[in-house]
Amino acid sequence: MSDSPQVVLRRTASDAEKNPGATARRRRMIEVGLAILGPLVFLGLWEVCVRNDWWLDGRLISSPWEIITSERLREAEVWEAVWVTTVRMLKGFVIGTVLGLILGVAMGINRYARAALNSTLTALYTVPKIALLPVYLLLFGFDEAPRVYMIATVVFFFVWIYTMAPIMAVPMGYREAAASFNATGWQMFRHVLWPAALPQIFVGLRVSAGVAVLMVIAVELILPRDGIGYFVNRGRELGLPDNTFLGVLLAALLGIVFVGVVRQIGRWMTPWAPEDNSPGQI
Amino acid sequence: MVEGTSAPIKIAARGVERHFGADPGTAVHALGPFDLDVAEGEFVCVVGPSGCGKSTFLRIVAGLLRPSKGDIELYAEASSETPVAMVFQDYSIYPWKTVERNVSFGLELRGVSKKEAVERGRHWLERLGLADFAKAYPDTLSGGMRQRVSIARALTVEPEILLMDEPFAALDAQLRQVLQDELLDIWQSEARRTVVFITHSLEEAIVLGDRVVVMSARPGTLVQSVDVPFARPRTPELRARAEFNDFKNELWQLLKGEVEHYMEAVRATGATDGGAR
Numbered sequence A: 001m002s003d004s005p006q007v008v009l010r011r012t013a014s015d016a017e018k019n020p021g022a023t024a025r026r027r028r029m030i031e032v033g034l035a036i037l038g039p040l041v042f043l044g045l046w047e048v049c050v051r052n053d054w055w056l057d058g059r060l061i062s063s064p065w066e067i068i069t070s071e072r073l074r075e076a077e078v079w080e081a082v083w084v085t086t087v088r089m090l091k092g093f094v095i096g097t098v099l100g101l102i103l104g105v106a107m108g109i110n111r112y113a114r115a116a117l118n119s120t121l122t123a124l125y126t127v128p129k130i131a132l133l134p135v136y137l138l139l140f141g142f143d144e145a146p147r148v149y150m151i152a153t154v155v156f157f158f159v160w161i162y163t164m165a166p167i168m169a170v171p172m173g174y175r176e177a178a179a180s181f182n183a184t185g186w187q188m189f190r191h192v193l194w195p196a197a198l199p200q201i202f203v204g205l206r207v208s209a210g211v212a213v214l215m216v217i218a219v220e221l222i223l224p225r226d227g228i229g230y231f232v233n234r235g236r237e238l239g240l241p242d243n244t245f246l247g248v249l250l251a252a253l254l255g256i257v258f259v260g261v262v263r264q265i266g267r268w269m270t271p272w273a274p275e276d277n278s279p280g281q282i
Numbered sequence B: 001m002v003e004g005t006s007a008p009i010k011i012a013a014r015g016v017e018r019h020f021g022a023d024p025g026t027a028v029h030a031l032g033p034f035d036l037d038v039a040e041g042e043f044v045c046v047v048g049p050s051g052c053g054k055s056t057f058l059r060i061v062a063g064l065l066r067p068s069k070g071d072i073e074l075y076a077e078a079s080s081e082t083p084v085a086m087v088f089q090d091y092s093i094y095p096w097k098t099v100e101r102n103v104s105f106g107l108e109l110r111g112v113s114k115k116e117a118v119e120r121g122r123h124w125l126e127r128l129g130l131a132d133f134a135k136a137y138p139d140t141l142s143g144g145m146r147q148r149v150s151i152a153r154a155l156t157v158e159p160e161i162l163l164m165d166e167p168f169a170a171l172d173a174q175l176r177q178v179l180q181d182e183l184l185d186i187w188q189s190e191a192r193r194t195v196v197f198i199t200h201s202l203e204e205a206i207v208l209g210d211r212v213v214v215m216s217a218r219p220g221t222l223v224q225s226v227d228v229p230f231a232r233p234r235t236p237e238l239r240a241r242a243e244f245n246d247f248k249n250e251l252w253q254l255l256k257g258e259v260e261h262y263m264e265a266v267r268a269t270g271a272t273d274g275g276a277r
Ligand SMILES: Nc1ncnc2c1ncn2[C@@H]1O[C@H](COP(=O)(O)OP(=O)(O)OP(=O)(O)O)[C@@H](O)[C@H]1O
Pocket: B020, B021, B028, B029, B030, B031, B048, B049, B050, B051, B052, B053, B054, B055, B056, B057, B218, B273, B275, B276, B277
């Protein structure tokens, strides 16, 4: 056997093992750097294209630099719009999340609740939510309520599904370990089902956070009165491209910040859950 | 060269160490420096207190983890497709694959056609008494059967080096003995592979191993390497012999000090080391 050609497989330390601290810091820096670089490249391309009239018409479309340096940013109107939109979105998000959690938990735990509500909710889920807007206007008047409820509705469906599914999927072994100690229903929920499902629930909350931003802008475009969406719309009507693009950028920023906040809350609330098990590449 | 044999070295570990965590406050020195030579065709059993770095060592040998210091060299035939295979304690077989597809998995990854891979896996399914369950999903199997699937999966790639991390730990005593006997029979009757086998059971180590390596409490180092004095081929009746028990006691004396050491450390730290696995 030993006369045939041999290969040597060698297991040795790489840089990552020799200097774990430095490697972790370097990796973190690369990640943060790339996270910043990505948007910068995108904005840079946009800038270059507008300036040179490649693809994008400079008369109609503002460049990022024009937006950032525009006078408008110093006007109170802009920040009022951001404030109105943020509050509206948060209200909708909280209402939708609370309702989604309640129904998701109830249906995840109780098969009769599931049987009673599943088909109804699934049917409603498939209705394009924007089509509900006229209904909401009839039901809730023309003020803030229908706007907030539109956002809440969309958030609700995501949270509901992302809560029910992971609770139902909690492995038998976890349940039985608690059951063997005669856990009450509440204890089972509090010590097993809820924490087991929580990491997945936060995936749902992150998705919903993004969708909430999307919805709030959509609602503001359709029912123009105030907020970032209105700001965008008016820029188009008045032929002020700066306005429009400033609004789009602000909406994107709102999305990044809000999803980031939800993710961070998730990290605090589920310290046992690995952020990811992937070694970085396949 | 390992003492008393003329077989060439298959695995050479030199000063292998592993630390976990970058932050000095919470970093764990899990293993080493640890040295070990394993000869070709040798069956080495590794015992040591819980958390001493046995699994860590095996994962480094398997190439799943890198050492922090030192190195391990594995000598393999240039022609071998999968020189190293591992059997995990929790089986790690896939619930979404049937038994036969689990077993042929390693070959399919090597580009062997599905048909041929399943064909080549069949031998091991039969050898391990799983032939009737080829089309079943793992969730419908008992724990012992799942572990057999995981062993069959490793053997199907015909590895030169087989790594086993407490493969029978989750099984009950009888089943454990049955699987030990099966493994003993397979290993003695087929081409004898190089095996590194981790266990907490001295009995298991003596029945199966050519040599038992005793490790110290964490960070695990080599305490002693003891040749098992029972001739091959062995039969399960070996367990009943008086010499068997004498030898087991001898080994226990070696290990006992380390386990006590470990227990003291656990008490001193308020058992915070418990997560070791
Ligand atoms: N990924 C990891 N991150 C941090 N610490 C780890 C990791 N893996 C192992 N350790 C630590 O390394 C030490 C050795 O772990 P290892 O799993 O190798 O022990 P073991 O000898 O296999 O124990 P057991 O006999 O209980 O299976 C333990 O203290 C463990 O907590």
